[in-house]
Amino acid sequence: MVDRPFTLTAELTYRCPLHCAYCSNPIVYDDRPALDTQEWRRVLTEAEAIGVMQVNLTGGEPLLRSDLERVIEHAHALGLYTNLITSGVPLSRRRLAGLRDSGLDAIQLSLQSTDVALADEIAGLVVHDAKLAVARWTEELRMPLTVNIVLHRRNIDEITDIIALAEALHAERVELANTQYLGWALTNRQALLPTHAQLEHARRIASAERERLAGRMEILFVTPDYDGGMPRACLDGWGRRHLVVSPDGLILPCHLAHTLPGLSFERAGTRPLLEIWEQSHALNRFRGEGWMPDTCRTCAHRTIDFGGCRCQAFHLTGRLEAVDPACRWSPDHHLIRTARDAAEQESKRPPLRKRELHMVP
Amino acid sequence: MNNASRPRLPPKTRFRYDRHRDAFVLLWPERGLWLNRSAGEILKRCRGNETLSSIMNDLSRQYPHTSRQVIEEDVHRLIDDLSRRGLLIAD
Numbered sequence: 374m375v376d377r378p379f380t381l382t383a384e385l386t387y388r389c390p391l392h393c394a395y396c397s398n399p400i401v402y403d404d405r406p407a408l409d410t411q412e413w414r415r416v417l418t419e420a421e422a423i424g425v426m427q428v429n430l431t432g433g434e435p436l437l438r439s440d441l442e443r444v445i446e447h448a449h450a451l452g453l454y455t456n457l458i459t460s461g462v463p464l465s466r467r468r469l470a471g472l473r474d475s476g477l478d479a480i481q482l483s484l485q486s487t488d489v490a491l492a493d494e495i496a497g498l499v500v501h502d503a504k505l506a507v508a509r510w511t512e513e514l515r516m517p518l519t520v521n522i523v524l525h526r527r528n529i530d531e532i533t534d535i536i537a538l539a540e541a542l543h544a545e546r547v548e549l550a551n552t553q554y555l556g557w558a559l560t561n562r563q564a565l566l567p568t569h570a571q572l573e574h575a576r577r578i579a580s581a582e583r584e585r586l587a588g589r590m591e592i593l594f595v596t597p598d599y600d601g602g603m604p605r606a607c608l609d610g611w612g613r614r615h616l617v618v619s620p621d622g623l624i625l626p627c628h629l630a631h632t633l634p635g636l637s638f639e640r641a642g643t644r645p646l647l648e649i650w651e652q653s654h655a656l657n658r659f660r661g662e663g664w665m666p667d668t669c670r671t672c673a674h675r676t677i678d679f680g681g682c683r684c685q686a687f688h689l690t691g692r693l694e695a696v697d698p699a700c701r702w703s704p705d706h707h708l709i710r711t712a713r714d715a716a717e718q719e720s721k722r723p724p725l726r727k728r729e730l731h732m733v734p
Numbered sequence: 735m736n737n738a739s740r741p742r743l744p745p746k747t748r749f750r751y752d753r754h755r756d757a758f759v760l761l762w763p764e765r766g767l768w769l770n771r772s773a774g775e776i777l778k779r780c781r782g783n784e785t786l787s788s789i790m791n792d793l794s795r796q797y798p799h800t801s802r803q804v805i806e807e808d809v810h811r812l813i814d815d816l817s818r819r820g821l822l823i824a825d
Contacts, residue, residue, distance in 0.1 A: 377754060379766060424754040426766055454748050454761040479746055479763045517746035519763050545746045545820070546763060588820045 375651045375660070377424030378616040381453075383413065384628065385441065386433040386620050391460050392497025392728040393485065395523045395565055397556040398433070399632050405621040410440040412642060414447045416618055419646035421451040425616065431458035433620065436468075442475045449476025456481060458521075461507035462500050469510050480511055481519040481548070487534040491527060497727040508542040519546040524575065524597075525565035526716070527725070532575045536582050540590060547590060549579055551597035553605075554712075555629055555684055557728045564725045566716035572600050599709055602701030603674070604681025611659040611683060616650065624649045626656055629684040633693060659683050668696045668703070735786070741813055741824040742782030749777055760821060767821070773812050780822060786813070 387402050408416065417428065428448050435441055436459055448455045457472065458481045472480075484504055486492035492501035511518040520539040522528070528535075532549065539547035551572075554562045567575075579594040586592060598605045608615040608627050617625040622641040625631055631638055636655040643649075650656065659680070662670055669680045681697025689698045689708050696703035715721045735741075743749055743760075752759040758774030760767045769777060775796070779789045786809065793805050816822035 380764070426752060426759060426761060427764065429764065452750060454763075454766075456763045478748060478761075481763060515745065517744075517763070519746075545744065588817055591820050 376613050378420070378650065379425060379614045380427045380429065380616070381417070381420040381425045382429045382431060382615060382617040382628065383416065383444070384432055384618065384620050385413070385430060385435040385438050385444065387730070388437050389432060389434040389460070389730070390437070390462050390498060391434070391500065392730075393523070393557075394495055394497070394561045394725045394727060395525055395552045395558045396728045397553045397558045397629070399556055399629060400560070403621065407620040408618075408622045408641065410443050412622065413440075413444050416622070416641045416646070417444070417448050417451060417453065419641075420616060421453055423647045423650060425453065427454045427456065429456050429458050434460055434462065436460075436462070436464055442471055445472060445475040445477050449478075454478050456519075459483070460496075460500065461504045462498075464503075464507055466506075466510045466514075469507065469516070470514055473514055473516050477516070479517040479519065481521050482508055482511070483521045483523070484535075484538070485522065486528045487531050487538050495527065495725070505542075508544075512543050518542065518544045519548055520544040521548040521550060523550050523552055524567070525552045526567040526571060526722075527565070529567045529571050529575050532578045533582075536578075536586075536590075536592065540586070544590060546593065548593045548595065549575070550593075550595040553685075554599065555682075555688060556632075559688060561726055562712060563715055563721065564723050566599065566712060567597075568717050569600060569713070572597055598682075598685075598697075598699040599713055602699070602706075604678045604685075604697035604699040606678045607682040607684075610679030612650075612656040613660070613679070624653060624656070626659075627684065630655070633683060633687050635693070664694060666694055666696050668700075672702070735813060735817065735824040737787040737790075738785050739824045740782050740785050741780040741789075741817075741822055743777070743780060744820065744823055747821055760816075762821065772808055776809055776812050777822075780813075786824070 386407055445455055455477050456479045457477055461482045485495040489501045493499045522535055552558050552565050579592055583592040612626040617628050618641055619625060623631055623638040624641060625638055638655045639649045639653050665680050669675050681700055686695040686697045687693050690705050698705040698708045746762045748761045758769045790805055790809055794802055813824050817824050
């Protein structure tokens with residue numbers, strides 16, 4: 374029996390005006406046309422009908438779609454909780470009010486740093502002040518705000534200031550997300566990996582601040598899997614609760630699964646979504662425990678991490694069924710240890726490379 | 735929190751019925767919390783216009799076979815728990 378999905382992540386476009394060095398989207402895309410408004414509305418209708426309650430509208434930058442309002446209106450009419458995950462660029466106060474009036478429930482705004490120069494360097498574009506303006510508009514327009522910041526060695530020491538900034542912006546949530554070293558971020562890994570001491574410091578502050586702000590602001594600290602010897606329960610397990618639809622309509626378990634070789638994901642609209650969700654060979658490939666290597670199948674943690682991240686396992690080892698190297702019991706764990714050891718040495722740090730976009734659909 | 739406070743849900747949350755799982759659910763960004771029947775009945779009334787004592791009176795009327803003490807304990811436990819997690823405002 375396959376669980377029904379709870380969350381739909383709708384990647385409305387891969388296009389993005391920013392060039393964040395930590396971007397974990399695929400590096401190269403297939404040059405297929407993106408879904409149009411009608412097709413997205415149909416995806417939403419079908420997703421709601423099979424049990425989805427939440428939709429994350431993301432990308433790339435979803436604001437680049439001029440039909441975003443119409444997609445939100447449809448999600449809202451279906452009763453879905455609708456969350457816009459955005460860089461806040463390009464956006465006017467007027468359009469933001471329009472998004473609210475279309476039925477948007479919440480907005481998650483990314484910031485790169487509390488320091489304007491560093492923020493703009495990481496984003497590869499002068500955008501920090503524009504983002505702060507967006508955050509202030511959300512308050513004026515009474516829109517629930519989550520501040521999201523991807524953490525890495527260049528900004529992780531600012532954690533106290535980041536939380537203070539989120540508080541000053543009256544965010545209801547702050548998401549401190551350690552970089553996931555996939556996609557473009559993997560090419561920048563040695564420039565981005567923080568030291569163990571930096572992570573420990575961040576963890577301590579996040580937990581003390583969570584205590585101090587309990588009931589007022591929710592603090593999420595997305596655990597860095599490079600540090601703890603435990604793999605991430607990537608999206609609560611492959612094809613369990615999350616349904617991701619790529620800009621060109623592929624039905625995926627996560628935003629990178631189509632970068633894995635030999636898996637053929639089906640497109641929305643080719644047959645009923647429930648059939649795809651339950652029967653797609655690619656979605657069934659890593660469901661449950663049958664596919665697991667012995668290390669995982671006999672491990673007590675298999676119901677906690679579901680065998681870790683398949684994309685990380687493949688992109689680091691070249692083998693689809695490998696134990697996620699983030700796991701201390703992985704025979705490939707040295708790949709993580711070597712990267713981590715290098716991160717402790719300042720002299721080995723390469724420069725940050727700005728995200729480039731290739732083959733935009 | 736006291737019996738005169740008027741508990742309400744914070745803006746980031748949405749409370750609704752989930753027909754697929756036949757339960758009330760509290761939604762907020764990237765999260766969901768399914769509620770058992772009594773918790774659902776309590777949250778239904780947390781709209782910021784009713785005091786805690788009026789909510790408890792109302793529940794007592796609706797569930798005449800449940801003792802007042804059990805209802806009060808249920809209500810306080812749920813409201814404490816959700817307030818601590820920032821999912822309810824009861825000031």
